[in-house]
Amino acid sequence: MRGWLFTPATRPDRFTKAAEAGADVLIIDLEDAVAPADKPRARATALEHLAAPAAAGPLRALRVNGLDTRAGLADLDALLGSAAAPDILVLPKAEGPGHLQILDRLLTAAGKAARLVGIVESARGLVAAEAIAAATPRLAGLMLGAADMAADLGAATAWEPLVHARSRLVAACALAGVTPIDSPFFDLKDVAGLEREAAASVALGFAAKAAIHPAQIQAINRALTPTPDQVETARAILAENAKGVGTVGGLMIDEAVARNARRVLAAAGLTTHPQP
16 A cells, blocks of 8 residues: 545546556545535545445545544444445544544444544644554554644644654554555655655655655655565565574674565565575
8 A cells, every 4th residue: 555645525537547547545535625515515426436346446545524523423424324335434633542443433333344544633643643553453554644734833844844743653653553654745746856755755664655646656656666676685684584694785684674674575565485
């Protein structure tokens, strides 16, 4: 699940473009991308799409409005009473484990198997990141909401001012064993900036990154897919580690290095067993 593409629920004509762009997850958005007056129509459109059998392609996620809003309660009530079957339910404004736990119980009662993703986008949510990441076994990951986080902190929406927030979220996800998902890059014209930020996200420990336009997906997927050289090095590290203490390319091999090699192979969708 590398590239997560946000698409407004009011634009069903764009839903199929997620697969064409190579996104691993399509997020049908009922929150920020939909004006208040359009939310009832968007809700009906999203649930109708999610009730249809899923075609081959990306996983289907639904971002509802926050559960402390009337729109969010309406989203949830409509979802639970419908035949819609999203793979993932995305909750914005996650500031504690409570709302995720409520969603878990209600989805279970309704017989829905959707995993959960919480968006951490406030100072309060950041402080509670560890508790949020451990809220429920149904949780698949946490996403950074950079724009709202920057506004809450009084910071710029850029990489450097939000490094601490990103690091805190990655650490919380590592502790709980869930996927850290980086925020979208908001300048659609700055392709080089997107590539730099995606590479920095990977270096910091993110395993996925969101996008706001199909044209951003390929750069995100490239950054999150290990290169053949990286795969070859990872395999060599695991083979050497299986023998005991050794070196690969001058690098001393120990279990910490081997753990990173396993992550590289897992990100490439390959076996983590050392080659003979």
